[in-house]
Amino acid sequence: MLELRPNCECCDKDLPPDSTEAYICSYECTFCHDCVEQRLSNVCPNCGGGFSPRPIRPVKGYREGVGLEHQPASSLRVHTAYSDAELSEFSALIKATEPSKR
Ligand SMILES: [Zn+2]
Numbered sequence: 001m002l003e004l005r006p007n008c009e010c011c012d013k014d015l016p017p018d019s020t021e022a023y024i025c026s027y028e029c030t031f032c033h034d035c036v037e038q039r040l041s042n043v044c045p046n047c048g049g050g051f052s053p054r055p056i057r058p059v060k061g062y063r064e065g066v067g068l069e070h071q072p073a074s075s076l077r078v079h080t081a082y083s084d085a086e087l088s089e090f091s092a093l094i095k096a097t098e099p100s101k102r
């Protein structure tokens with residue numbers, strides 16, 4: 001199940017569960033749309049994969065035991081350990097290759 005992390009790993013922007021700006025890689029590394037486009041060039045700094053918009057979990061439990069009522073979003077903020085220079089360097093190596101070919 002997705003953790004629905006609360007912030008962008010790069011710029012620390014809040015990304016609540018209903019945010020349409022939240023993007024995730026296949027490992028759930030979570031970033032805002034601006035950082036994905038402008039700082040990372042669609043390269044996850046942790047795994048090298050591309051990003052997709054994070055799905056929004058409904059607030060209401062439309063089926064038994066599901067929804068944010070039962071599985072709330074994570075409150076544990078995550079921050080990248082990489083500097084701006086390291087992020088750029090890593091992205092530069094990989095960004096020219098489409099995510100499906102990496
Ligand atoms: Zn960001």
Ligand SMILES: [Zn+2]
Binds near residue numbers: 025026028046047
């Ligand atoms: Zn990743």
